[in-house]
Amino acid sequence: MNLSLFLFLIGILGFILNRKxxxxxxxxxxxxxxxxxxxxxxxxxxxxxxVGQTFSIYIISIAGAESVIGLSILVAYYRLRGTISLRT
Amino acid sequence: MTTFFVNILALGTLFSSVFAITSKNPVISIIFVIATFVQAAGYLIFIGVNFIGISYIVIYVGAIAVLFLFVIMMINIKLTDILETGNQYTKNLPLALAIGSLFTYVIFTIIPFNLNNVPALSLISESLINLNSLILNSNLISKDFISIIVNAYYNLSLSDINITDFTQIETLGYSLYTYGAIFLIILSVILLLAMLATIIISRSNK
Incomplete structure (x- = not known):
């Protein structure tokens, strides 16, 4: 349980520290x-x-859909702006 | 032996995720993310969740990491655009410290920190207890102690023994197709919408 909590904390810190x-x-x-x-x-x-294994299958599929939509938005943003930097 | 591998894989998961969020090059970061997912899948397989662990490797390394690599290779990123140095990087540091300390405070208020939760420390305490009983009554070097050592080395894990026993997948499919069927239908609609959204977003409008 400690492993997943620390992994979640690492994910939050990576989300905050790399805003660009x-x-x-x-x-x-x-x-x-x-x-x-x-x-x-x-x-x-x-x-x-x-029940946990069933729900983990749902979470994995939602994660796949989310990353696909995020990356396609990224490609469309690059096509509009010519760069992927968030901060100008 | 299983405990040793579980400890090594947990530590490797944490370290490779730290390297993934701190590396400068996005390709190196993707490589460390793949290492994180493979080690987490190995952790799951070693503690006994076999099918989800193997499907983690198939889904994440086979589909999502390849998708990330494809997007990184397709768009032309200049490394100086996405790096933030010095002043820009430390500007976010107080927010990160605040959110990290709030998260750990909330979690360890709900779940108090317990040394029995850390497998390495409990392994050390168990071996100390074994050594203590070994010293106190020395006729214990007999069948029990030898059988403990032999079991630790040869009784490797549940995943080795149960390789032809499909009860976990059977119960998973049973619950997925009976009471979780409506969730499965909603999930398929969500995946279809994701595919349609990707096609519509990336269509070149002339």
Whole structure:
């Protein structure tokens, strides 16, 4: 449980500290989703429950859809502006 | 032995995620993200969640990391555009400190920190207890102690033994298709919408 909490903290810090690199912000969101899924999986496995694995499949699919939309927005932004820097 | 591998994989997950958010080049960062996901999948497999661990490697390394690499190779990033140095970087540091300390305060108020939660420390205490009982009554070097060592080395993990036992996947499919079926339908609609949104956003409008 400590592993997933520290991983979530690392994801939050990566999201805050890199306000300019938008690829790294999407990577930080992926790390946070990994931490949440690890927390759900580990606690449901230690309670000998099956619902956690079902929900982890939902979370993985939502994470895939989210990263796809984020990256396509990134490509459209690059096509409009010519750069991906958030701060001008 | 399993505890040792679980500790090594947990430590490797934390270190490679730190390297992923602090590296300058985005390609190196993606490589460290792949290392993070592979080590987290190994952690899950070693503690016994087999199917989700393997599907983590398939989904994240096979699909999402390749998608990130494709986008990074497709757009032309100048490294001086996305780096923030000196004054720009330390401007965000007080916000990061505030949010990090608030997060740890809230989490450790809800869940009090316990030394039994850390596997490395509990491993040390268990070995100390074993050593203590070994010294106190020395006729304990017998079948028990030898069987403990043999079990620690040869009884590797549950994932090695249960490789042909599909009960975990069976129960997962049962719960996914009975009471979780409506969530599965909503999920498929969300994935379809994601595909449509990607096509519409990246369409070149002439």
């Amino acid at each position: 690199n938008i690829i790294l912000m999407i990577i930080a969101i992926e790390i946070m989703l990994l931490a949440v899924t690890l927390l759900v999986l580990i606690s449901s496995y230690s309670f000998d429950d099956n």
